Amino acid sequence: MALPSWTDKKNGSMKRGGLWLITEVGEGNVFTKTQLKEAFPDVAQIDRRVRDLRDFGWRIDTNREDVSLDANEQRFVTQGEPVWEPGKGRAKSNTPITAVQRREIMSKDGHLCRSCGITPGQMYAGTYEAAQLDIARRSVLQANGAQSVQFVTECTRCRVGGRELVADTPRLLSKVRNLGPLERSILASWIAAGEREFSPLETVWAEYQSLAADSRELVRDAVGEGD
Incomplete structure (x- = not known):
């Protein structure tokens, strides 16, 4: 089934934003706020409409989620619900946290x-x-x-x-x-304390588990050597 055009204003700004991400940006790619506003000069709050897609399972990361991005960039990670289809994209019950x-x-x-x-x-x-x-x-x-x-x-x-x-x-x-x-x-x-004190051995184990394979091998060798 062919996708509707993101330029068709009858679809509404959130739906158009989703279609723009799919057809012009592509999953996994980065876009800027400037590019978004240039694509939708007729929509005053297009950035908010695109954020609304997250309520429908779309993943769009900012520099808060992806530290490789700067403040003007966002990454379209994955598509969620096809909000342009009949019966989709209806308002969710989740309300913003005050x-x-x-x-x-x-x-x-x-x-x-x-x-x-x-x-x-x-x-x-x-x-x-x-x-x-x-x-x-x-x-x-x-x-x-x-x-x-x-x-x-x-x-x-x-x-x-x-x-x-x-x-x-x-x-x-x-x-x-x-x-x-x-x-x-x-x-x-x-x-009751609201926390757990880890023993030195448990701390070492946790750090060992986070290592890459080559570094884990070095630690295994060191443990085997003893004192």
Whole structure:
């Protein structure tokens, strides 16, 4: 089925924006705000209309998600729902998070990424990149089998990597019930403290796991040598 023309104003600005991305930019490629505005000189807020595509499964990264981009660039990563087709592209029920909600969520989450534990402004290990925190929508499977969306604080890296993940609450509860008394007591202490202290050995293991194959081989050799 042939795509409608992105220049046809009868399609609406969001639909036209999506069609422009597909036909003129292409998945995986970078475009600039200037190029977008030049393509739609008749639409005052075309950048907002293109952002709206994210509500329909489109992935369009800025420099917050892709540090290789500058402030004027965006990357069209993947197409989502074909919003120009009949019955598609209807308004979603998700409403924007207010500034008050954002502050409350971050406060409850301890002002740290709930996935990796990094704090705002903290440098990612081995880089000069400082972490930025944002609010992510997390799909959560409830005990009754229903799926809902909940808000959680995550850094930019984890928020991008976890977009397709669904938190399985029943599975986690089942694992908790299978813990022994000592393990459950330790878990309760971590929950009460809001953090977990890792032993030196666990820290070494985590860093080893993040290495490339050649570096892992060096560590394996060093471990085998002993004292």
